[in-house]
Amino acid sequence: DFNNLLQAILGYTELLLSGMDERSPQHGDLKEIERAARRAADLTRQLLTFSRKQRIEPQVLDVNQTILSTEKMLSRLMGDTILITLDLHPDLKTVLLDPSQMEQILLNLAVNAKDAMSNGGQLMFRTDMAVLDDAAAASHPEAQSGTFVRLTVSDTGSGIPDEMLPHVFEPFFTTKERGKGTGLGLSVIYGIVKQCGGWITVSSSTDAGTQFSLYLPANETKGETPVENTSQLADIPPTLPGIGKTILLVEDEPGVRNLAALVLQGAGYKVHVCTGADEAKAIFAKEHARINLLFSDVVLIGQNGIDLALDLRRQIPELPCLLCSGYADDTVRWESIQKEGFHFLPKPYPVAKLLSAVIEALTATAP
Secondary structure, three states, X not given: OHHHHHHHHHHHHHHHHHOOOOOOHHHHHHHHHHHHHHXXXXXXXXXXXXXXXXXXXXXXXXXXXXXXXXXXXXXXXXXXXXXXXXXXXXXXXXXXXXXXXXXXXXXXXXXXXXXXXXXXXXXXXXXXXXXXXXXXXXXXXXXXXXXXXXXXXXXXXXXXXXXXXXXXOOOOOOOOOOOXXXXXXXXXXXXXXXXXXXXXEEEEOOOOOEEEEEEEEEOOOOOOOOOOOOHHHOOOOOXXXXXXXXXXXXXXXXXXXXXXHHHHHHOOOEEEEEXXXXXXXXXXXXXXXXXXXXXXXXXXXXXXXXXXXXXXXXXXXXXXXXXXXXXXXXXXXXXXXXXXXXXXXXXXXXHHHHHHHHHHHXXXXXX
């Protein structure tokens, strides 16, 4: 429900901003609404990650490549007064980690560092290999022997007082003033690193900066190619041309349904709008020869979107299906989505992401 509300707020705000002159007095107000909604969406993701209900897909990942691909975005985030430097090991092994979680780690550590360097400073990302035997592992209570990719993130900021250092990974603990932090950033990082079999250390002193070292188990599997960084953090074109195809839209939340229909129709698609599976089946029975894509929420009143897609696929096996959901638990049935080759779009999604997901689903090879 919360992600559906955020979807409507963010989507309609995007539409209003796209048609407004930046010099308009209302432009700044809309940007503030957008920023607040995105903060709420980020907080929702962090809560889901912390509660381990966020969908994760561990993949063979090159940490160096992820850092390089997010450097531009992090530089914009840091501003002109903070210098980002990289010291990346040239022969770094890969790790098994969800790419979106790696990006979240980098972003959360960068945000923390920025808040600690109000007068500017330096933020360094360093990678190297760490091989620990039993004796070395005994020096830290959570460490273990083995081969690890070590990511060290250090800043020249105000540091963390000694009495607060033991508590930094506790949920909802924050050294920031009220309203400036959720207290979830570091606990989320701690949970992600622990989940993949690693651990994290921190050293800091007042006015001398802070250093976080993340130990991630090295992937020893041979022959697997690291996944390229996803386009989650990439700039997506604000509009995509419609290609005159017909979409069967099924969504039971009025605000999200109206928004999706408006965006898709504005891009040139013909859209049949339905509030549930029964209505969608009735339209499909009449119009199936002219319907090019099913775009459905997963969680619907009555039959869910996955079973609806399966029913329609029995009639037209090659029908492209794009499913979406604001849920992140077993309700979504990830295995079924992957097995059947359905495309998936998590809520809340930007308007441009919806359009690009539709293009991808329509142009993908039929199952």
